Amino acid sequence: MKEYPILAGINHPDQIKNLSSKQLYTLAEEIRSIIISTVSKNGGHLASNLGVVELTLALHKVYSSPRDKFIWDVGHQCYTHKLLTGRADLFHTIRQQGGLSGFPKRDENPHDIFDTGHASTAISAGLGVLTGDRLQNLKNKVLCIIGDGALTGGQALEALNFTGHLQKDLVVILNDNAMSIGRNVGAISSYLSRLALTGSYRKFRIVVDFTISHIPFAGKSLLRWVYRLKRGVKGIVYKETLFTDLGFKYVGPVNGHSIEKLADVLEHVRNIEGPVLLHVLTTKGKGYSHAEGDPSSFHGVGPFAIETGKVDPSLKTYPQIVTTTAAFGCSVLTEAKKNNRIVAITAAMASGTGLLPFKEEFPSRFFDVGIAEPHALTFAAGLAVSGMKPIVAIYSTFMQRAVDQLIHDIAIPGLPVVICMDRSGLVGDDGETHQGIFDILLFRNIPGLSFLAPLSVREMEMSLEWALAANHPVLIRYPKGGTYSSGESQDLPLEAGKGVLVSRRKKSTILMISLGGLLEELVSAALILEEKGINCDVYHMRFIRPLDRKALLDLMENYEQVLFVEEGLAAGGMGEEIAALLLENHSEILYYNLGVPSEFLPQATRGQLIKQCALDKDAIVARVELIQSELRFNLVVDMVKNDKWSPHNI
Structure with a gap:
């Protein structure tokens, strides 16, 4: 952290409150540098995080987290927040197994108020948090930072509507960069663009509010009448009234890269009663030319070369494959x-x-x-x-x-x-x-x-x-990653309800059935087992529904043991359905079922997760060998019981 002297000295966001304007902008440069450097190695959400650096600094300068609560919609813009809340030393581990999550996580840090990862949820969550805090007589503020793209989600609109109904003092910060992952679509996106470009109503509102506030004694009594007047004139001067019609006080748009302006507006917003929508204009990918020029490609990226913005061949961890x-x-x-x-x-x-x-x-x-x-x-x-x-x-x-x-x-x-x-x-x-x-x-x-x-x-x-x-x-x-390309079986015609044998060996007594993207692991395991003298056939399920139960049962009856492996939850998955099929038909086949455990799996590479879930080829080989050893042991026990044991019988 020596190359980031200001950031290195920050262990709590309150420490930035005493920084000068010059120091804050230097800190913004440091933050952008460490984000670009880290994401270039680890991959991650780059453009969205670069766009909210100044906004995040202004939020932490004006408000006091975690007493004041920030809820980041989706969460793919929370990197600056993580860096300012005591996680800078661990930032190099972001999105790595055992490291920091790329999204807010409550069990990671007290400044992360709500776990997020999907869009359009923050306003609902923030309103719930605020309502609960007010019921407990807490006087903190709750701020929801949501992107313009997330407003296309129905839940966000439902939450705006209910917030306007409750009239709680929720602050919704609309981060408007005209992008979600790709270019935004729809009427709301067009509406926000017009809001950003039109200043007539904003100027009118400022003049009227200033005038009313300076009328002695009679100011409050005139507010209701003037409010009606403002609404009428607003309908003539500027007809777009979405947020005000929903019960919000609309503030903005504000330059999202001016820390001073943001801080000044946020101080003003702190004292407004009722729900407020603060409209902030930002540039996605700000500060990194390649991301600014192509924010869609740099929304979520793998490792890349910082100088060129291109994927560096030396950074590739997988061969070129057809996905x-x-x-x-x-x-x-x-x-x-x-x-x-x-x-x-x-x-x-x-x-x-x-x-x-x-x-x-x-x-x-x-x-x-x-x-x-x-x-x-x-x-x-x-x-x-x-x-x-x-x-x-x-x-x-x-x-x-x-x-x-x-x-x-x-x-x-x-x-x-x-x-x-x-x-x-x-x-x-x-x-x-x-x-x-x-x-x-x-x-x-x-x-x-x-x-x-x-x-x-x-x-x-x-x-x-x-x-x-x-x-x-x-x-x-279908899974993320490459297609399976081995074997002529993949070209066999599709038959409703049936799969295909992709690997077959003489005198196989074991059938391994694959569902999902783990077929390569099973085929590799079969090759290893063959070298150990254990012959296994591999069957790839093409259909979950319809399922030709008779054909599958007839196939399994040709084997002594069946191992089913699915890339989905084992509990409630297809493996349990096949077990029930065998039970219903009183089959004597020895059946085993492997799948993903019923757990929420944190970030890691796909390969690491497959290994963690014991679904990789080595784990499958070990499982088959264990089954074989247990069978041999049971055979010996039976022979001893029946007085037929001999080493030559095994």
């Missing part, structure tokens, strides 16, 4: 060229879901609904009713936000909507809030819903083609 995301993007484009009724929908993740090529090729058939997953699904349902073929691309972790819409608006009426879930299974890096381990448990038992799990490029093509031909809702799940 499942890219395979999906190509498959969608191929199908769309054959059928002009195919439309694609995403929730502010056009790039992350691989839909940019579709957007460029078919702009009129592409819809980015913003951070609004529930709306995305019901919107898709409406498109299906009209006769279109909607494909919705959403990360597995964000599909959790739209369970009701999937059941109520799509599954019950049986509408032919195709939902493609990227990042299913163990994701890593972003921690608990981004793991895609719940989708099998959540969706496998929804009536009328088909559920596929392709891994190769060819399987992705076949799965999407099959889904579009189906006249009912279909889910397709």
Whole structure:
């Protein structure tokens, strides 16, 4: 920390209150430098964090955390907050296994008030915290920092509405950088742009407020009348009244990179009664030219070279491979060229879901609904009713936000909507809030819903083609990372309810079944076991629903032992369903089930998480060997009991 002399001396945010303006801007430069340096090595959310450095400094200069409580919506802009709250010495560990989380975490630091990771939740949480504090007669302030992109989420609008109803003194700071991950879409984004560019109403309001405040004695009695007058004139001068109509006092827009102006406005806001919305204008990626020029690419990045902003070959930790995301993007484009009724929908993740090529090729058939997953699904349902073929691309972790819409608006009426879930299974890096381990448990038992799990490029093509031909809702799940490319079995035609044997050996008595992105681990384990004299076959499940139970049972009956491994929660997953199938049919097969433990898994690489969950090839080999040793031991015990034991019998 020697290269950051001011930051090195800060162990508590109150220490910045005595810094001069010059020292604060020097501190801002230090903070940007350490963020860029660390993210270039670890990966992380760069542009969003660089945009709020001055805002965070101003917040901590005016307010006193943790008595005053900051709640960061999503949380991917909390790095400066972490650096100022006693975590600078550990900042190099951010997003690493055993290190700091890339998001706010209550059990990490008392200055982190609320765990966040998904968008549009901060205002609801902040209002709850504030209401609870007031019921306990606490006089602190609660401030919610939310991005303009998050306002496209329905929960944020619900919370604004209820805050206006309760009239609690909640402070909502709108960080307006005209970006979420990609360019913002929708009426609210356009509205905020007009607010930022129009000064007529703001000037009018300042003059009137100043005049009223200086009227002796009669000022208060005139307020109600003047308020009506202001509303009327405002409707003529400037008709946009969203926040004031919701019951907020609107302040701004304010330059989000001027610490002095921010601090002055925040001091003023501290004394306002009732809810306040402070509109702050920032530049995403501020202070790093590559991020300012391409904030979308630098929203969430892997390791990169600081000088060029490019991924440095020496920093790559994986070979160049075809990702499942890219395979999906190509498959969608191929199908769309054959059928002009195919439309694609995403929730502010056009790039992350691989839909940019579709957007460029078919702009009129592409819809980015913003951070609004529930709306995305019901919107898709409406498109299906009209006769279109909607494909919705959403990360597995964000599909959790739209369970009701999937059941109520799509599954019950049986509408032919195709939902493609990227990042299913163990994701890593972003921690608990981004793991895609719940989708099998959540969706496998929804009536009328088909559920596929392709891994190769060819399987992705076949799965999407099959889904579009189906006249009912279909889910397709696939992991983050590379496609599986070994073996001719991946090119075998898709048969509803059935998978494929991808690895077969003579005289195998053990069958290993894979579901999800762990097929490579099982195939590698089978090779290791073969060298140890244990022959195993490997079966890859392509379908979760429909499931050809008879075909699967007939297959398993050819083996003495079956080991099922799924990249999803073991409790309530497909492994338990297959166990029930064997039990119902009074099978004598020895069956074992492995999956992700029922835990919230913190940040780590995908490989580290697979190992942590004992789902890697070495753990699978050890499990099979343990099973074999237990079987041999039981065999000896039985022989001894029956007086038939001999070393030659084993």
